[in-house]
Amino acid sequence: MATHFLGDTAVLTGRTMRHVTRSLDTIITTVITPIAMMLMFVYVFGGAIDTGPIQYVDFLLPGILLITIASGIAYTAFRLFTDMRSGIFERFQSMPIARSGVLWAHVLTSLVANMISLVVVVGVAVLIGFRSGAGPLAWLGVAGILLLFTLALTWIAVIPGLSATSIEGASAFSYPLIFLPFLSSAFVPTETMPGPVRWFAENQPVTSIVNTIRDLFAGQPVGDDIWTALAWCVGVLVVAYVFAMVTYRRKIS
Amino acid sequence: MAAGTSEPKRGLRQYVEIVTGPIEDKRRWWQYKARMKRLPVNYRTAVDALQRYLLIFGPADGGSVTSMFEDLADLFEQSAANGTSVRAIVGDDPVEFVEMFLRNYPELDRQGAGTVGQGHRSCRGSRIVTKERVDIQMRVDQARGSAIRVQGLEKSYKELQVLRGVDFDVARGSVFALLGSNGAGKTTVVKILSTLLKADAGTAAVNGFDVATQAADVRESISLTGQFAAVDEILSGRENLVLVARLRHLENPGAIADDLLDRFSLTDAGARKVSTYSGGMRRRLDIAMSLIGNPSVIFLDEPTAGLDPEARIEVWETVKGLAGRGTTVLLTTQYLEEAEQLADRIAILHQGRIIVNGTLVELKQLLPPAKVEYVEKQPSLEDVFFAVVGDAGKDRTT
Incomplete structure (x- = not known):
């Protein structure tokens, strides 16, 4: 069984990737909200926000990227939910294949689809003036953190994807995740926030991830933030994976 | 000659070609398996049983194994020529068929008894070794039961x-x-x-x-x-x-x-x-x-x-x-x-x-005995559907 795992997962990933490439509107709707938000903040609110010496678009982009991922994984849940409801998930589970390959195919597709969305958003940011002095290593670091964040959120998305009873239920979980960057250092420096809000903003995962990416983009040395960011990502990943597996086991037995 | 009877013959010919090669060759074994799936069940079981016999005891003398399968191929070819079915040859009991077949190849059976040796009781004459018989019987149950x-x-x-x-x-x-x-x-x-x-x-x-x-x-x-x-x-x-x-x-x-x-x-x-x-x-x-x-x-x-x-x-x-x-x-x-x-x-x-x-x-x-009643038969919606669609379809095609 294990010998087929890679082959089966590749075949199934090819299938879900076709779902992405044949409904490019999902990529467009994934990126349209973050891009609109970026334009609004840069051209409307940004002027009123004091980010010190750095350009506002440079300040803003890391948060926008996280929002892109949060809205992108809603489609992961949606695709998985559709498979569950149409019965094709059961068809695969009743076939002589590596069963977990079905889930992994969705996870890998989620990673690829989100990377495409991120590239589009970064492209638009460059068009409106985003510049980075980051070297290849720093870019690699940014890509790595974003990939890890996507993976963690994807496993969160698997849970409603497997267990939801309606399409709305399958994708609603992503709203709080999209909202989370607003309560962080993504749009405004946390120093301007009142006490309890500031405390929350400074201690939630998004802030450390945003700060790390921002430092990497600026070509500055990253502080302890990167360890906090990685710890959050890995922590969320492990917890989400465990819960996703529990949900999965419950579904197939 | 009916088309159906040439099918097993072809399958067996390919099978004979495969089996004359080294049996340890896994790929050949799977190729053979894939072909087996297309053969009728009782024939498949018989050949499969023979194959398992060989896998367990191993062909010490390639020649006899080859000739054995060639004989089998001839048997099936003859039947195809006579127009008899595979079932007529194999009969209803593939185990019996395998036993009968092995009776003609005592050297295989002796060799089998020798290989299996101490742990298993081998049968006298041309009977299949007990363990193998159980094994084949199990597969036959699977095929027939x-x-x-x-x-x-x-x-x-x-x-x-x-x-x-x-x-x-x-x-x-x-x-x-x-x-x-x-x-x-x-x-x-x-x-x-x-x-x-x-x-x-x-x-x-x-x-x-x-x-x-x-x-x-x-x-x-x-x-x-x-x-x-x-x-x-x-x-x-x-x-x-x-x-x-x-x-x-x-x-x-x-x-x-x-x-x-x-x-x-x-x-x-x-x-x-x-x-x-x-x-x-x-x-x-x-x-x-x-x-x-x-x-x-x-x-x-x-x-x-x-x-x-x-x-x-x-x-x-x-x-x-x-x-x-x-x-x-x-x-x-x-x-x-x-x-x-x-x-x-x-x-x-x-x-x-x-x-x-x-x-x-x-x-x-289990139902109560039928009663004769006279009821006016209304066309069901289905009758209406076929009356309308069926005729319309004919109009277009003829």
């Missing part, structure tokens, strides 16, 4: 007891209908048999494999066509078939897909997205996907639910075709008419138990 055996199956969802001790057997190559109203537990039975759900109590075996402990072997033997056509809407019909063929690790998935598209009259629609298909076309594609890899047992869960009368008859024809090919079919349905049309045996599932199990004739005997 029940394709599905369900005993005391129980399942509850929280408080709700869906199955309260379900027992039934499905003979190999037969069509078995599980009849019951909505919520009777038909789908639950199918899910347990297709390893998607675990039973709370009782045992179930498919193709001789236990669904709980040998789930992977069960999945190797079955194909599930669920209650809703489980097809990928975004892919084309052909891509759906290729996908399943690749997941079943078959060679030439493209050719398999084209062949099935042709068999199910979907060639023209093959390149189209499935989301543009009609309900009947989806169901046909769904069943076509289930046939890939020639599983010996197929589960059809309410195959005609939600189909219009025309599509329903299409599906019925398909199922009848399956039965003709020797595939075991377990189908669930809410309609007695459907069970009547398709099934060799019908079991009625009611409140979590099988309350009746028998052939249609047996079931009808």
